[in-house]
Amino acid sequence: MCGDILPAACYGRAYRELSPSGIVRRTVAAPLTAEEIAQRAAAEHSRRAEEAERMRQVRLDQALLETYRSIEDLDSRRDRELRELDRSIRQLRAREAELLERQRGLIDEATRTDKSDVAASLETDIRLLDSEIVAQSSVIAAKMRERSAVLERFDEHRRRYVELTSASAPAPVQGTPRR
Numbered sequence: 001m002c003g004d005i006l007p008a009a010c011y012g013r014a015y016r017e018l019s020p021s022g023i024v025r026r027t028v029a030a031p032l033t034a035e036e037i038a039q040r041a042a043a044e045h046s047r048r049a050e051e052a053e054r055m056r057q058v059r060l061d062q063a064l065l066e067t068y069r070s071i072e073d074l075d076s077r078r079d080r081e082l083r084e085l086d087r088s089i090r091q092l093r094a095r096e097a098e099l100l101e102r103q104r105g106l107i108d109e110a111t112r113t114d115k116s117d118v119a120a121s122l123e124t125d126i127r128l129l130d131s132e133i134v135a136q137s138s139v140i141a142a143k144m145r146e147r148s149a150v151l152e153r154f155d156e157h158r159r160r161y162v163e164l165t166s167a168s169a170p171a172p173v174q175g176t177p178r179r
Contacts, residue, residue, distance in 0.1 A: 061164055064157060074161055078154035085147045089140060096136040103129040 014030040032040065068074040103126055110122040 061160065064161055065164060068157070068161060071158065071161065074154065074158055078150070078158075081150050081154075082147065085143060085150065089143050089147070092136060092140045092143060096133060096140065099129055099133045099136060103133065 012031060014028060016027050017025045019025050068077070106122050106126050106129065110119055110126065113119050113122065
């Protein structure tokens, strides 16, 4: 039977290969339909994506454990970053207050000045200060958003660190030593 070919009626279907004595040598499954191939590819893609996400989380967890020696270390780094941001925000607000004060002074001077060429010059200076104040306000707003992001990031790091280092945490994934 080694030279036998499949009859046309058997193409695209499952079949069994028999030995000359009638024993089943092997069973051949029917070829997959296009839908089954697509489903299998989607399942494989999903499995690979889940594995990649799991490995990414393992790397992030390992980096977290290597970055911070303890909860106190994590908290001190958070506090240090927040102190630097707060100092920067205070400086920006002081500069904004200084600009506002200069603008008020120019407005007062413009209301007391009668000469149109001097008043036009003061008006230009006031507009320039106004744009500087707006820019300063937007920088302050960005720093405030950065401060919120730092708080959120460290809260998440703290939560995950506690989860990873607690006694009730599951054993680390194979190949990732705990510290």
